[in-house]
Amino acid sequence: MNEKVVEMIIQGIGETLYMTMGSVIIGYILGLPLGILLYVTGKKGLKPNPIVYRTLDFIINIIRSIPFLILLILLIPFTRFVVGQSYGSTATIVPLVICAAPYIARVVESSLMEVDAGVIEAARSMGASNFQIITKVLLVEARTSLMMGFTITTGLLLGYSAMSGTVGGGGLGDIAVRYGYYRWQTDIMLITVILLIIIFQIIQNIGTKISNKFDHRKR
Amino acid sequence: MSVIEIKNLTKKFEIDGNTVVALNNINLNIEKGDIFGIIGMSGAGKSTLVRSINYLEKPSEGSVYVDGVNLGKLSEKELRKTRSNIGMIFQNFHLLEQKNVIDNICFPLEIRGVKRADAKRRAKELLELVKLEEKEKAFPSQLSGGQKQRVAIARALATNPEILLCDEATSALDPQTTASILELIKNINETLGITVVIITHQMSVVTTVCKRVAIIDGGNLVEEGLVETIFEHPRTDAAKELISGKKISYTPMKELIADRRIRIVFKENTAYEPVIANVILKVQAPINILKADTKDIGGRAVGEMILGLPDDVEKQEAIITELKNARLIVTEVDYNE
Numbered sequence: 001m002n003e004k005v006v007e008m009i010i011q012g013i014g015e016t017l018y019m020t021m022g023s024v025i026i027g028y029i030l031g032l033p034l035g036i037l038l039y040v041t042g043k044k045g046l047k048p049n050p051i052v053y054r055t056l057d058f059i060i061n062i063i064r065s066i067p068f069l070i071l072l073i074l075l076i077p078f079t080r081f082v083v084g085q086s087y088g089s090t091a092t093i094v095p096l097v098i099c100a101a102p103y104i105a106r107v108v109e110s111s112l113m114e115v116d117a118g119v120i121e122a123a124r125s126m127g128a129s130n131f132q133i134i135t136k137v138l139l140v141e142a143r144t145s146l147m148m149g150f151t152i153t154t155g156l157l158l159g160y161s162a163m164s165g166t167v168g169g170g171g172l173g174d175i176a177v178r179y180g181y182y183r184w185q186t187d188i189m190l191i192t193v194i195l196l197i198i199i200f201q202i203i204q205n206i207g208t209k210i211s212n213k214f215d216h217r218k219r
Numbered sequence: 220m221s222v223i224e225i226k227n228l229t230k231k232f233e234i235d236g237n238t239v240v241a242l243n244n245i246n247l248n249i250e251k252g253d254i255f256g257i258i259g260m261s262g263a264g265k266s267t268l269v270r271s272i273n274y275l276e277k278p279s280e281g282s283v284y285v286d287g288v289n290l291g292k293l294s295e296k297e298l299r300k301t302r303s304n305i306g307m308i309f310q311n312f313h314l315l316e317q318k319n320v321i322d323n324i325c326f327p328l329e330i331r332g333v334k335r336a337d338a339k340r341r342a343k344e345l346l347e348l349v350k351l352e353e354k355e356k357a358f359p360s361q362l363s364g365g366q367k368q369r370v371a372i373a374r375a376l377a378t379n380p381e382i383l384l385c386d387e388a389t390s391a392l393d394p395q396t397t398a399s400i401l402e403l404i405k406n407i408n409e410t411l412g413i414t415v416v417i418i419t420h421q422m423s424v425v426t427t428v429c430k431r432v433a434i435i436d437g438g439n440l441v442e443e444g445l446v447e448t449i450f451e452h453p454r455t456d457a458a459k460e461l462i463s464g465k466k467i468s469y470t471p472m473k474e475l476i477a478d479r480r481i482r483i484v485f486k487e488n489t490a491y492e493p494v495i496a497n498v499i500l501k502v503q504a505p506i507n508i509l510k511a512d513t514k515d516i517g518g519r520a521v522g523e524m525i526l527g528l529p530d531d532v533e534k535q536e537a538i539i540t541e542l543k544n545a546r547l548i549v550t551e552v553d554y555n556e
């Protein structure tokens with residue numbers, strides 16, 4: 001295998017990591033508050049509000065029901081508006097974030113719902129405000145679950161970033177499609193697949209290790 | 220002055236379009252420095268009542284005064300401040316699982332905005348009070364039930380509250396641990412002068428630590444008074460059931476056949492005299508002891524017995540007279556009990 005291919009693959013790894021981490025971070029900036037809002041306005045939340053909850057719930061379900069590949073194409077005008085072009089790894093972050101944020105909101109909501117209602121009641125009995133309950137009780141008590149959710153989301157977005165390769169998104173997926181699919185270079189495709197598997201394993205293992213380390217619920 | 224005053228309190232819940240009255244026109248005064256028991260079967264409304272005291276449950280009607288302040292008139296912020304002056308402990312402890320013991324105890328102070336160093340100092344004092352100094356860095360999952368409740372008590376006391384609410388605080392604990400937790404609560408009441416409100420379904424908890432007790436049945440306050448008075452003269456079925464332990468006595472009572480049955484309650488010194496034997500010797504008639512129990516109420520031995528009397532009516536009366544002469548409290552037990 002020549003130097004050019006190696007260079008290209010290294011660049012692909014970089015782009016893949018860039019797209020994955022970029023979309024996870026921006027996704028959480030949007031999705032985390034959204035998830036908290038879902039929890040707070042939900043039926044058993046701190047301040048139930050059926051109108052807000054149902055509206056958010058509806059929008060989230062719509063976005064989540066669109067397959068990513070179709071979302072990617074549907075969003076091309078929007079992506080072009082935001083980053084100025086619709087191809088390349090930076091452009092791919094846009095649909096990845098749009099896809100990830102509602103997913104993250106759901107993951108966050110379900111993590112927060114795991115927190116024992118009794119602990120929240122105890123905090124209220126101490127005079128905690130809703131904001132304090134969110135920052136000092138919910139996010140702390142649910143952190144293991146939140147970190148697991150973060151890991152799962154990262155793995156999902158790694159896969160989606162590869163999928164964006166079909167429309168020129170850059171990264172390992174792009175290489176796999178161009179060389180493996182269009183040019184029948186199975187060896188290059190295999191390498192990218194193996195690399196994706198390795199990256200996925202590393203993310204999953206680190207995520208599990210960290211969340212276990214911060215979990216004091218078990219002995 | 221009463222530190223807690225509950226006036227005409229009614230709480231209704233809407234469940235699937237039906238209105239359920241959880242508490243019906245409750246009036247209750249709890250004096251400063253008291254250990255006040257609120258007892259009732261599960262579903263009687265006692266948990267709702269205790270949550271009304273710190274307004275975790277807002278009453279549908281009526282009002283709650285703490286230290287003369289009507290909680291219903293307070294803003295959300297003032298209410299939170301009042302709440303932080305009322306400690307509360309729970310059946311399942313409700314500790315923060317991801318925080319260690321000392322951080323759990325610091326938590327109410329953190330909410331108040333107390334400096335970390337000051338909070339830690341206070342938490343260490345409290346750890347000493349609940350005798351868990353060596354568990355400072357342990358996490359709740361590493362503690363036994365009794366230890367968790369001790370941490371919860373320390374946490375509830377962190378803000379120097381005037382009132383401590385205990386919601387079935389010993390119901391998840393074994394009898395020995397229960398005794399040690401009650402001892403601690405009693406100790407806190409005596410040394411710190413904190414008013415304690417204990418919610419329980421166990422009469423033994425009330426008789427061990429409480430001075431006064433209120434009995435809640437079906438959302439109504441049916442009896443209230445000194446623990447010994449209610450134990451000696453239970454007026455209502457709810458009180459009788461709680462004292463006798465419905466499950467133990469209800470069915471057997473019917474099976475324990477005798478023409479006439481009476482309940483006698485022994486007070487102080489009579490608990491140490493062979494009263495029954497004396498009566499049998501004097502009247503020359505057999506007495507059937509159907510059930511007997513002795514309880515320690517505030518250091519006094521108080522016993523209760525259900526006796527089956529012989530068929531002869533004259534002898535029945537003679538026995539009752541003798542028992543009354545021995546300064547016992549005698550009441551009839553009917554067959555429906």
